[in-house]
Amino acid sequence: MPSASAHRPQTHEPIVPSPRAVSTPAPVQRERAAARFSDHTLRLISLVMPLVVLVVWESFARLGLLSPQVLPAPTRVAQTAVSLIAQGRLLNDMGVSLLRAMTGFVIGGTLGVALGTAVGFSRVAEAFFDRNIQMLRAIPFLALLPLVIVWFGVGEAGKIFLVALGVLFPIYVNTVLGIRQVDPKLLELGRVMGLSKRTLIRRIVIPGALPSILTGVRYALASAWLALVVAETIATSTGIGFLAMDAREFLRTDVIVMTIVIYAGIGVLADAFARGLERRLLRWHPNYAQGGKR
Amino acid sequence: MSMHLREVSSAAVIVRQLRRAYGSRVVIDGLNLRIERGEFVALLGESGCGKTTLLRALSGLDSVDGGTIDGPRLPAVVFQEPRLLPWESLARNVALGLPDSVENRVRALGALAEVGLGERAEDWPRNLSGGQAQRVALARALVQEPRLLLLDEPFAALDALTRIKMQRLVKQLVERHRPGVLLVTHDVDEAIALADRALVMRDGAIAGEYVVAQHAVTALRETLLAELGVDSHA
Secondary structure (H helix, E strand, O other): HHHHHHHHHHHHOOOOHHHHHHHHHHHHHHHHHHHHHHHHHHHHHHHHHHHHHHHHHHHHHOOOOOOOOOOOHHHHHHHHHHHHHHHHOHHHHHHHHHHHHHHHHHHHHHHHHHHHHHHOOOOOHHHHHHHHHHHHOOOHHHHHHHHHHHHOEEEEEEHHHHHHHHHHHHHHHHHHHHHHHOOHHHHHHHHHHOHHHHHHHHHHHHHHHHHHHHHHHHHHHHHHHHHHHHHHHOOOOOOOHHHHHHHHHOOOHHHHHHHHHHHHHHHHHHHHHHHHHHHHHOOOOOOOOOOOOO | OOOOOOOOOOOEEEEOOOOOOEEEOOOOEEEEEEEEEEEEEEEEEOOOOHHHHHHHHOOOOOOEEEEEEEEEOOOEEEEEOOOOOOOOOOHHHHHOOOOOOHHHHHHHHHHHHHHOHHOOOOOOOOHHOOOHHHHHHHHHHHOOOOOEEEOOOOOOOHHHHHHHHHHHHHHHHHHOOOOOEEEEEEEEEHHHHHEEEEEEEEOOOEEEEEHHHHHOOHHHHHHHHHHHHOOOOO
């Protein structure tokens, strides 16, 4: 507030009030220009700051202020990644992790959309399934981990199961919600046009529910990722999580940090993928539209 | 509703002794109606007189409690709102009621051209004005070559100039395709401008019938307004 009052005397007030003077855009423009300039600066700062952190981190490590056991230098982490790729280990483990995530995602996602469509569309299906699914949903799925290890051991099935479970619920809930929100006037149109139930679902129900389903997909991706990290870290013999646990045994902090960066990177890519999917599938939607025509 | 026209007939629809009640409230009672193919009938009536119920019964959306409707199982309907699928191109929207085929796509494009939107076939519905969207809905109805076309206040949401253009377009298209038309409207002038016959519905039945060509426009206008409870000397 003091700065605002300090500014006020500086603003130019026309001495002779005339319509022209009142509508003079000059002060407004100057303010806008200032705002635009500071926007640019702010954006620049926001882009530069992560680099600053990296540089500070690097210099602290080089100066010996940061023990490599605690946090190795970024360049060291990069070197580790390169050498692990050269040994053929890293890409292999990454491939294993991604395959788990994708398999679990496809299984959980398919089940989620199928169950969600059935329950959203039919009151009979709702009576049969919904309460059970809601009860299972109340379990934090990571709490099932010990049980999953007992059931599946440390093999692939347990991890895929956990990922599928993490994916199933967000997609199920959002599919049901999406279908309930489909415009009843369009459903009525479908009936008047004599569409078969199949065509009605394909051309009206699913597309109408799609914005909501895709929101579910974005939640599910985050959830799948979390499931994978936890499953891989606790019971595993391959994959990124195993790499991290193996490195812990030998106090290879550089490898651990690298795996964390990889998890983060893939998470960012997955989110970008989901957003790309939204832009492509919802290009008819005013909120996702880029430019007018297709 | 189980009876459909099987014999060759000039009628688009024949309704006999139709009755529809919601609980103890009788909405339609003993209604008779016959619309010929190529005939344009306007249905006027105050709100709550049963117009909408009749239209829903004719379009197969609601069941009836008594009487018969001899007519197509799926008449074409144009609603007050265009009801286009926002996620499909205009061409796909027009072809909604037709099986997927190259031939039907060509038909849909033809119907779009007929309503003056042939150039916009691949556009999204959200890029259309209200009048344009309603023209697409009209194309979607006419591409089915319906025996009976039901128009549920299709011009009510349009601005005055667009409404006049739409009315002319509808008249022209109906003359070309010659379905039987039932237009539900509140607008007496619209009824006179478009219809061959104007019906007034009251208390669940047809209370008045006027062949438009047999009356002077001004007199008919006053009569119809009086039928609808608008006193010209008030």
